[in-house]
Amino acid sequence: MGFQEREVISVLQQIFATTDSRLKVGIGDDAAVVSTQPQSIITSDMAVEDVHFKLEWSSPFDIGRKITAANIADILSMGGKCDYLTASVALTGNETLQWIENLARGMKHEADLAGSLIVGGDIARGPKIVISMTAVGSSLTPILRSGAKIGDGLFLSSLTGWSAAGLELLTREISINSETAEKALAEFSAPTLDYAIDFSAATAMADVSDSVLVQAEQIADASGVQIEIDQVAISLAAEFAELAALADELKVDIFQWILAGGEDHALLASGVNLPGIRIGSVIAGSGISGVDTKMTPVSWSHF
Amino acid sequence: MGFQEREVISVLQQIFATTDSRLKVGIGDDAAVVSTQPQSIITSDMAVEDVHFKLEWSSPFDIGRKITAANIADILSMGGKCDYLTASVALTGNETLQWIENLARGMKHEADLAGSLIVGGDIARGPKIVISMTAVGSSLTPILRSGAKIGDGLFLSSLTGWSAAGLELLTREISINSETAEKALAEFSAPTLDYAIDFSAATAMADVSDSVLVQAEQIADASGVQIEIDQVAISLAAEFAELAALADELKVDIFQWILAGGEDHALLASGVNLPGIRIGSVIAGSGISGVDTKMTPVSWSHF
Incomplete structure (x- = not known):
């Protein structure tokens, strides 16, 4: 086991820290509080180790980018802007803290490109790595x-x-x-x-x-x-x-x-x-x- | 393998169907479109088989209720109302269609109690069942x-x-x-x-x-x-x-x-x-x- 849950959360809080005024309450309370438009676009996407990605094929940074891009793309394809993302990750416990940090940095990298904030999520233990993200965006005239x-x-x-x-x-x-x-x-x-x-x-x-x-x-x-x-x-x-x-x-x-x-x-x-x-x-x-x-x-x- | 992906999606569309006017675009497009308040509360929670629940201990209906309740509770604890939920589920492929249907009915049951709509999600294959939900709620004066x-x-x-x-x-x-x-x-x-x-x-x-x-x-x-x-x-x-x-x-x-x-x-x-x-x-x-x-x-x- 390469890390403790407390360490992981502390690293994630640093990586996803923001002074963006859209975020009213960030990671640390029961939920995040954000400013929203009258109409929101919501989508979720899940990626499972050895089904959607392989550790020997992709770096954690790229895995983080890919699942984040998959969520953002669903908002863009509605003609929307992706404002917020949550990331829930099941980890096996064999990852190093650095691996997890690079996964989070990949998510942050792609979120930044889209002008999106990562505002919450969850960490759990699992037999394989599973990454589930949800994107919340906005558009007054969604394209169906x-x-x-x-x-x-x-x-x-x-x-x-x-x-x-x-x-x-x-x-x-x-x-x-x-x-x-x-x-x-x-x-x-x-x-x-x-x-x-x-x-x-x-x-x-x-x-x-x-x-x-x-x-x-x-x-x-x-x-x-x-x-x-x-x-x-x-x-x-x-x-x-x-x-x-x-x-x-x-x-x-x-x-x-x-x-x-x-x-x-x-x-x-x-x-x-x-x-x-x-x-x-x-x-x-x-x-x-x-x-x-x-x-x-x-x-x-x-x- | 007790089901086909197409069958599952069809059953889920029926279970989560709604005429609620808050939902503008439901399951079937790239993302859901919903009406929102100026301030949203967002939270995510993940449950992994044999870590958070065991199939021999809980029915799929109860497992669905529990993970949904866990997400809704995080919104309630901010003094908010839970409006929308997404559910992403990794399945092993050994489940029956009826098992999946009962999981979804458990989610729907708890969502109904809270006045929440299940508006989207994802299905993936995995080595164990992993359920990841995200709740989007609202409160003008969140309690921290x-x-x-x-x-x-x-x-x-x-x-x-x-x-x-x-x-x-x-x-x-x-x-x-x-x-x-x-x-x-x-x-x-x-x-x-x-x-x-x-x-x-x-x-x-x-x-x-x-x-x-x-x-x-x-x-x-x-x-x-x-x-x-x-x-x-x-x-x-x-x-x-x-x-x-x-x-x-x-x-x-x-x-x-x-x-x-x-x-x-x-x-x-x-x-x-x-x-x-x-x-x-x-x-x-x-x-x-x-x-x-x-x-x-x-x-x-x-x-």
């Missing part, structure tokens, strides 16, 4: 999955597939010494969220945590439209050639990564003249069209 | 631990010790066929929260999740006062004789249960003429007085 309209384009905030490429390298234990491979590994360990992209004019939006195909299908279903994916348009995206070279080297169909990969936490949005990469169109009908049947979404499932 | 004043009395919303008595029966595998023993077992499985008690005039308040002594010490430290516990006053409480009979039968010091037991989720408050059971006074000084040294809080630790 149900608003896509015929005539809209379908846009990605950035090219997906990088996380799947990184997972492929790790799973097949292939070591490639290139900037492209390093980028794929980095995106798998902790995806880069597109905080700068302006999708405020989107008619529908979702976070690409499962895969582009799964999330596009959810938008199509919720909106009562068909979404036509345009693989040629995707192949013109700036980073496509770079990722395609890696796919060729690994003898993988790049569209399997881009469309069915998941865990990139890019934003998928419908609308007119949105920024980002145009990857398709919203048309009359239902479901998804324009992709080969072999591209059928392999719906990712925990069980 | 730091407000106790010299001259205040110290009050409990109800007699503590029942949960510790239940744990003792289970740990020592003692079977006693009496209403008192049944009450102790029931309180351990799922504590009864005191939703009716009016502690709005309290100067300081905490939820008795660790123990009366631990929480009284936290109030004393935060408020810069001493808290004098009055064991004679406690012994005059209505349920004391009943619990004392069980303690005698098990040859346990009843004050060990009442003062150092924990997990009753009663409220501990300082103030003048509060309802509930008066168990002490706020005086000048620091720390706790009036209890034998053998009663020194055994600070409960996960590790």
